Amino acid sequence: MPSLCKPWRDAWVESAYGVAGHWQNSWPAQHFRTAATSTSALAAMIMATLSSRPDLRAVVELGAGDGALLTAIHQANPELSLYGVELRERPVGLDAAISWCRDLWDVRTDTWTSGEAAQALSSSDGPTALLAVEWLDDLPCVVAERREDLDLLEVHVDCHGAERLGRPLGLEESQWTTRWWPYGSRVEVGLGRDRAWADAVRRLRRCGGLALMIDYGHRRPARPVDGSLSGYARGRQLVPVPDKSMNLTAHVAVDAVRDAGEQAGGRTVVLAQLVELVATTAPATTPDPLAALVQRSQRAALSSPRVWGQQYWLQQEVPRSDGERA
Numbered sequence: 001m002p003s004l005c006k007p008w009r010d011a012w013v014e015s016a017y018g019v020a021g022h023w024q025n026s027w028p029a030q031h032f033r034t035a036a037t038s039t040s041a042l043a044a045m046i047m048a049t050l051s052s053r054p055d056l057r058a059v060v061e062l063g064a065g066d067g068a069l070l071t072a073i074h075q076a077n078p079e080l081s082l083y084g085v086e087l088r089e090r091p092v093g094l095d096a097a098i099s100w101c102r103d104l105w106d107v108r109t110d111t112w113t114s115g116e117a118a119q120a121l122s123s124s125d126g127p128t129a130l131l132a133v134e135w136l137d138d139l140p141c142v143v144a145e146r147r148e149d150l151d152l153l154e155v156h157v158d159c160h161g162a163e164r165l166g167r168p169l170g171l172e173e174s175q176w177t178t179r180w181w182p183y184g185s186r187v188e189v190g191l192g193r194d195r196a197w198a199d200a201v202r203r204l205r206r207c208g209g210l211a212l213m214i215d216y217g218h219r220r221p222a223r224p225v226d227g228s229l230s231g232y233a234r235g236r237q238l239v240p241v242p243d244k245s246m247n248l249t250a251h252v253a254v255d256a257v258r259d260a261g262e263q264a265g266g267r268t269v270v271l272a273q274l275v276e277l278v279a280t281t282a283p284a285t286t287p288d289p290l291a292a293l294v295q296r297s298q299r300a301a302l303s304s305p306r307v308w309g310q311q312y313w314l315q316q317e318v319p320r321s322d323g324e325r326a
């Protein structure tokens with residue numbers, strides 16, 4: 001008997017967030033390394049960005065994982081109020097100074113589920129930094145295939161990963177692909193990621209500050225023509241199957257996210273690949289030869305397209321909206 005097929009986004013939502021879904025029982029470090037927690041060089045770049053805004057009072061990290069980045073920020077600047085937003089419970093042993101907000105961004109309704117994230121994003125009494133590091137690429141998205149007549153049909157998948165084509169894309173999704181992904185045989189519709197980012201930037205306007213996204217991505221001139229949906233389990237890249245054993249991810253259309261942030265009131269300061277950014281920043285100097293060697297190898301990893309270099313850095317200033325309290 002054929003297995004039940006459902007739209008990729010629904011199958012991905014279930015395998016990631018459902019009862020006994022991937023994120024209920026897995027920690028990121030069990031399946032893959034992330035740049036922010038594996039290299040102190042990226043954490044140092046984030047820290048330098050935060051230090052360039054001495055008026056910052058708080059940092060909110062969406063998809064904070066095991067809290068490693070917030071822990072490093074706390075050690076560097078204990079004055080900042082820190083909030084980790086995560087669908088999972090507070091990590092054991094996390095410094096008590098770091099607040100933990102358990103919340104899930106629901107990609108089917110484009111809202112936070114418990115309200116704790118929304119509260120953290122808009123409750124600070126001063127300028128706040130929003131961080132989303134390797135978060136947006138984990139948000140399930142609609143997957144579509146472009147036929148020769150240029151129609152886009154949603155791709156459905158069964159529990160073994162077998163695919164078939166479903167209904168034509170809805171109006172908003174079609175408009176998104178026309179604008180942002182107009183060629184290629186397979187499209188990962190980034191509308192939901194845009195909305196997640198825009199929601200966070202809009203909420204941040206209450207106190208103002210900056211929003212920083214670091215993630216695997218692509219821009220319109222160089223979208224992957226066959227898409228980028230992948231699975232990761234225990235350090236290996238796998239053919240994607242909507243199965244709780246693997247982390248599913250698809251690269252982010254970063255120019256569309258930039259536009260969404262601007263529509264929500266952000267002003268783009270930087271949109272660049274890490275490989276481009278690292279080339280323009282001077283390495284930190286240290287008299288310790290071993291530390292210098294570690295720094296050089298971490299910078300090489302950040303500027304290598306085969307390691308972290310293909311990640312993008314999107315930084316937007318978020319002015320406080322007129323009439324809101326500081």
Ligand SMILES: C[S@@+](CC[C@H](N)C(=O)[O-])C[C@H]1O[C@@H](n2cnc3c(N)ncnc32)[C@H](O)[C@@H]1O
Nearest residue numbers: 023028034036063064065087104105133134138
């Ligand atoms: C790839 S990990 C990145 C963790 C950390 N930011 C880092 O760079 O090491 C993505 C994290 O986002 C969380 N996450 C995924 N989807 C989410 C959602 N819809 N709402 C809230 N958190 C989510 C996962 O639980 C996971 O810890």
